[in-house]
Amino acid sequence: MRYDLVIFDNDGVLVDSEPVSNTILAAYLTELGHPTSYEDSLRDYMGGAVHRVHDLVLERSGQRLPADFDEVFHGRVFAAFERELKPVEGAVEVLEKLAGDGVAYCLASSGSHERIRVGHRAAGLDTWFDEKRVFSSQDVGRGKPAPDLFLHAAERMGVAPEKCVVVEDSPLGVRAAVAAGMDVYGFTAMTPAERLSGATGFFEDMRELPRLLA
Known part of the structure; x- marks a missing residue:
């Protein structure tokens, strides 16, 4: 990795x-x-x-x-x-792989903390994300496409921006990651790659992600 x-x-x-x-x-x-x-x-x-x-x-x-x-x-x-609500297909397998390999992960979402909690509980992802791994646009002054949220997450997790990679499926999120000086992989299951211009790479199936990051 x-x-x-x-x-x-x-x-x-x-x-x-x-x-x-x-x-x-x-x-x-x-x-x-x-x-x-x-x-x-x-x-x-x-x-x-x-x-x-x-x-x-x-x-x-x-x-x-x-x-x-x-x-x-x-x-x-x-x-x-x-x-x-359900998890994105393949997401649990990716989290299992990262955890098994000892790779740090977190999430940085435009949604509120309440929305994140409700969604994770409904989709069964709450066991993968304690509050120390969850960052919301509520935590910063400006949300995406400003880089603030990703920089805040990196700082709280103790990792330099250039050693972080972002996984995004929105143009606003890709722009935010690029502005933060981070590599970013565009998930194209719902968003065409051309709308995610600026991304480091693209993938359509979440199960492809570990290979891209290796």
């Missing part, structure tokens, strides 16, 4: 949550009078923190989302997670 720390994005990389949350987000925005398709939601919001939704809607429509938007949206998402 040529890296001392593997930093995973969470949504779409560890838990198969992007289809669930973007379906709900598109429907809720449409319900509020901001017509949004599932494809629009993936393009505009995948990999970003929820404040990005507020910012883009205000920029495009001149209207603010309701004060309880976050609460309602997260309530719907968490309920769906409890019903249907």
Whole structure:
């Protein structure tokens, strides 16, 4: 292994949550009078923190989302997670391999700590990530595409940025990793490689990852 720390994005990389949350987000925005398709939601919001939704809607429509938007949206998402969330296929095998080889790993997500916990519990990944391995955009001033979250994770884990590798499936996340001075592998199961430009390499099946990192 040529890296001392593997930093995973969470949504779409560890838990198969992007289809669930973007379906709900598109429907809720449409319900509020901001017509949004599932494809629009993936393009505009995948990999970003929820404040990005507020910012883009205000920029495009001149209207603010309701004060309880976050609460309602997260309530719907968490309920769906409890019903249907699963780990990304191959993710558990990758975590087993890293743990078996003694390679440090953590996650750095645009999602809130609550969203991460709820998702991991529903998908059965909570045993792999104690609180010392979980970093959220809540922990820093600026989320992705700023490098702050990845740099914060590396610092807390005690590893220099150039010895870290990031696993990402969103353009915002790839940009953040590059800005942090880290190698980044783009997971293309849901996002075409051309949208992840700047990545060190690409892979479509999570089980390919250990070979790429070796």
